[in-house]
Amino acid sequence: MKLKDVKTLITSGTIIIAVGLYLAFSEPKKDTEQTTSPEITDQNIEYKLTTDIAMDKTGNQLIDVKYLNANDGDTFNVEMDGKKERVRLLMIDTPEMNYNKGEPMPYAEKAKERTIELLEQAESVQLLFDKGPETDKYDRLLAYAFVDGVSLHEILLSEGLAAVRYVNKPNDTLEDELLEIQQQAEQEEVNIWAHDNYLQRDGFHPEEVTK
Known part of the structure; x- marks a missing residue:
């Protein structure tokens, strides 16, 4: 065998070994695309x-409904x-929200957005009537209302978006x-509770927020 052929064989073998080692020890490419949507409620919270x-x-049972749209944080339409x-x-x-009456009250849009988020992303929306009139x-x-088994009331109250x-x-x-x-949200001064006298006996007072 000629010297030239020996060199070619050695070079080829080195390349083959290098490729084999790279394939054996290199990490597979990770998929960085998110395949799941964010949770609408914190699973670590004990509601x-x-x-x-x-x-x-x-004394009543939950009723399954289909969410349609929301008017504000505490009113929405279902089927x-x-x-x-x-x-x-x-x-x-x-x-x-003060539709056709001026600017939304402080935190009105935030409350509406949170209600929409919770209702839109929920796999199940259920209503529960109390002991009195249903309308x-x-x-x-x-x-x-319950979204995926969690009280919509509790979420809005705990986040200081309702009273x-x-x-x-x-x-x-x-x-x-x-x-x-609600008391817990008040103590933590969350959202509407961050402003003294925003909520008074007769309702919300936006001027207390903009002072």
């Missing part, structure tokens, strides 16, 4: 107002039994639970 507690205290219904969340109030004078359904208001017997079964959740 207080569970579906079992709510159903046991009200129930093939019919479009407007829902007004029981015993909580979010700042007003108000505007024919809106008065109900508690306990319009409490009327006998649709007040879960008042104590809601007030306890």
